[in-house]
Amino acid sequence: MLLTLTEAAAQRVQTMLEGRGKPSVGIRIGVRSKGCNGLSYTLEFADEVGPYDEVVEAHGVRVLIDPKAVMFILGSEMDYAEDKLSSGFVFTNPNEKGRCGCGESFHV
Numbered sequence: 001m002l003l004t005l006t007e008a009a010a011q012r013v014q015t016m017l018e019g020r021g022k023p024s025v026g027i028r029i030g031v032r033s034k035g036c037n038g039l040s041y042t043l044e045f046a047d048e049v050g051p052y053d054e055v056v057e058a059h060g061v062r063v064l065i066d067p068k069a070v071m072f073i074l075g076s077e078m079d080y081a082e083d084k085l086s087s088g089f090v091f092t093n094p095n096e097k098g099r100c101g102c103g104e105s106f107h108v
Contacts, residue, residue, distance in 0.1 A: 002075070003029070005059060005078050009079050014060065017061070025046050025047065025062060026061060026063055027045060027061075028043070028046040028064040028065070029064070029073065030069045039072060041091055042066075072093075073091070076094070
C-alpha cells in the first residue's frame with residue numbers, strides 16, 4: 001500500500017476540506033527539501049487530480065500523492081494527533097533513516 005490513513009487523519013482532512021470554502025478533490029501530499037535533516041512533508045488543497053498523481057481513498061476522503069514524493073513515502077501511515085501543546089498530522093514512514101529533534105524534517 002502506498003499510504004495508509006488512520007480514521008483520525010481522514011476526519012481531520014474532511015474537516016479541512018469542508019472549511020476551505022470551495023470544492024476540492026482532496027489534499028495533495030508532497031515532500032520538499034527543508035530543515036536540518038533534508039526533507040519535510042507538504043500538504044495542500046488539490047483542485048484537480050494531476051496526470052501523474054497517485055490517488056489514495058480511505059474513510060471517505062481522497063489523498064493525492066505528488067509523483068515526486070512517491071518513493072519517499074511508500075508504505076507510510078498518516079495519522080492525526082492532538083495533545084495539550086500541539087496538533088498535527090504525523091507520518092510513520094518505514095523509509096526514514098533519521099529525523100531531526102524537532103520532528104520537522106527527515107531523511108531516507
